[in-house]
Amino acid sequence: MELRQLRYFLKAKELLNFTEAANQLNISQSTLSQQIKQLEEEINVPLFNRIGKRITLTEAGLLFSEFAFQSVSRANDGLIMMKDLNNLNVGSLSIGVTYALRNLLTRALILFSEKFPDIKVKIVFGTSTELIDRLNSTELDFVLTFREQADDVHLRYRSLFSSPMTLVVSKNSNIAGRSSISLKEIMDLPLAFPDSGYSTIQFINNLLKLKKLKPNVLVEINDISTLLELVKTGVWNTILTQVSVDDIGLSTIPIQGKNMLREATVISLKDAYQKKAAEAFQNYL
Known part of the structure; x- marks a missing residue:
């Protein structure tokens, strides 16, 4: 029939x-x-x-x-x-994003929604590991996170920009005005680190292991917002990408050395059909 x-x-x-x-x-x-x-x-x-x-x-x-x-x-x-x-008049989009890139995503979402108001957008926050797992199970259309050196062949990577790794301190810290700092100096400071699931801390831990340095980690937490609030007290310091920090109560100090840049990247499944809405959103990013 x-x-x-x-x-x-x-x-x-x-x-x-x-x-x-x-x-x-x-x-x-x-x-x-x-x-x-x-x-x-x-x-x-x-x-x-x-x-x-x-x-x-x-x-x-x-x-x-x-x-x-x-x-x-x-x-x-x-x-x-x-x-x-x-024509992007209807449809839906599911996006995974790490905390560090939330501001970028928010600005892109505002522009995208003004242009395509009828597209439903679902935003999922999580660690890079969690988000990639959800991408692999096709729960997400793409993930906005930082690129790792070991690329998976089944994933498509679209680079956006690079952001330096920094020591994050309270604006009232006696080292807040420094133009740079070494990893070795950071080892003597009281630190609060993100949970090991975050790609940033995995990146730092690999560097520290390579240089045989041991950080003085006193607090480990899986919520970046709370982590930054702790740093603002001046009791602890942390290491994050510069793009993660946009609080006037905090200062960032670039970390000296090679390979101290993280690459913000859009990651999607290479063999999966990419929605036109996903392409349009990525262009705003």
């Missing part, structure tokens, strides 16, 4: 004349008759009574017409929706 056959049947039902129906459909009468005959053979029941040149609906034809109408109507609705989707 083909959608085309249902459309032919409905036009013939409307006009009760094969010749006129064929003319309106811009096909030959023989084509129309043949397609309706094939439809009748498939459902094994006549839809029309054929009396000379006249046709009338059978009881089966009357009952079948409601099904045919619903099928064609639903198909037309689907086509309209796909056209709207392609």
Whole structure:
């Protein structure tokens, strides 16, 4: 059973004349008759009574017409929706983001929503590890996080910008005005670190292990907002990317050395279809 056959049947039902129906459909009468005959053979029941040149609906034809109408109507609705989707008038988007890039995401979301107000956007915060897991299970359309050196071949990476690693201190700290600081100096400071699930701390821990340095970590926490509040007290310090910090109560000091830049990146599944809404949002990013 083909959608085309249902459309032919409905036009013939409307006009009760094969010749006129064929003319309106811009096909030959023989084509129309043949397609309706094939439809009748498939459902094994006549839809029309054929009396000379006249046709009338059978009881089966009357009952079948409601099904045919619903099928064609639903198909037309689907086509309209796909056209709207392609024009970014409807649809949904699920985005994973790490805390450090929340401000970037917020600014892009405002611009995107002004342009495409009917696209529903779901934002999920989490560690890079959590978000990549959800991306792999297709719960997210893409993830906004920092790129790791070891790239997964099944993922697509789109670089946005780089941000330096910094020591974050209270604005009242006696070292707040320094232009830079070494990792070795940081080891003597009381530190509060993000939970090990965050890519930033994984990055730092790998560097410290390589340099055989041991940090004085007194607090470990899985909430970055609370972590920054702790640092503002002046009792603890932390290490984060500069882009993570936008609080007037805090100061950032760039960390000396090579490989102290983190690359903000959009990550998506390489072989999955990328929604037009996802492409548009990434352009705003």
